[in-house]
Amino acid sequence: DGGITQSPKYLFRKEGQNVTLSCEQNLNHDAMYWYRQDPGQGLRLIYYSQIVNDFQKGDIAEGYSVSREKKESFPLTVTSAQKNPTAFYLCASSIAWAGSPLHFGNGTRLTVT
Amino acid sequence: GESVGLHLPTLSVQEGDNSIINCAYSNSASDYFIWYKQESGKGPQFIIDIRSNMDKRQGQRVTVLLNKTVKHLSLQIAATQPGDSAVYFCAENDAGNNRKLIWGLGTSLAVNP
Numbered sequence: 001d002g003g004i005t006q007s008p009k010y011l012f013r014k015e016g017q018n019v020t021l022s023c024e025q026n027l028n029h030d031a032m033y034w035y036r037q038d039p040g041q042g043l044r045l046i047y048y049s050q051i052v053n054d055f056q057k058g059d060i061a062e063g064y065s066v067s068r069e070k071k072e073s074f075p076l077t078v079t080s081a082q083k084n085p086t087a088f089y090l091c092a093s094s095i096a097w098a099g100s101p102l103h104f105g106n107g108t109r110l111t112v113t
Numbered sequence: 114g115e116s117v118g119l120h121l122p123t124l125s126v127q128e129g130d131n132s133i134i135n136c137a138y139s140n141s142a143s144d145y146f147i148w149y150k151q152e153s154g155k156g157p158q159f160i161i162d163i164r165s166n167m168d169k170r171q172g173q174r175v176t177v178l179l180n181k182t183v184k185h186l187s188l189q190i191a192a193t194q195p196g197d198s199a200v201y202f203c204a205e206n207d208a209g210n211n212r213k214l215i216w217g218l219g220t221s222l223a224v225n226p
Contacts, residue, residue, distance in 0.1 A: 042216040098212035104156030
């Protein structure tokens with residue numbers, strides 16, 4: 001089955017540690033995205049990549065970093081500079097940057113204590 | 114049952130009734146709109162989309178209506194079932210901001226048996 005795989009589903013880290021969230025897609029989509037979702041809120045865009053080897057900051061990129069070395073992979077690193085990292089992180093992909101629906105993974109819930 | 118997404122975030126309906134979830138979008142230049150369903154602990158699931166050259170689009174048990182004059186989008190669910198209980202998000206392509214998706218805050222739909 002084609003889809004997006006995020007791993008792990010739950011992740012626990014101590015404050016001050018960097019952590020990398022995995023996102024893999026086998027849909028052959030060009031565009032990929034990382035969103036953050038906090039309780040009772042909508043989705044906020046962290047980073048996006050319209051094509052392999054290229055990515056741009058979204059609305060809340062501070063404290064995060066990404067890479068897009070392969071079309072199917074878009075890992076997100078939550079650095080110690082992120083002041084409030086505990087959240088539900090969602091990865092998505094789409095055939096093209098605009099005008100096509102996003103397909104989401106089932107998320108990674110990160111808890112930092 | 115009917116709701117306005119931003120002002121009445123919870124909609125409760127009886128099983129078998131029709132549901133209407135509303136969304137007021139922000140940008141008159143937006144040309145693509147999407148509805149998503151999100152169940153607890155999962156990623157958003159694509160339901161239906163519509164482009165600005167259309168007023169109505171139908172899927173299986175769902176209909177999306179677009180009123181560009183008043184910048185209003187609605188999702189109608191026919192014969193609502195318990196499995197429809199979820200949070201529903203609308204999103205628009207912001208034509209003036211590199212066509213990023215702008216997300217609504219969501220409406221929670223509760224279906225009573």
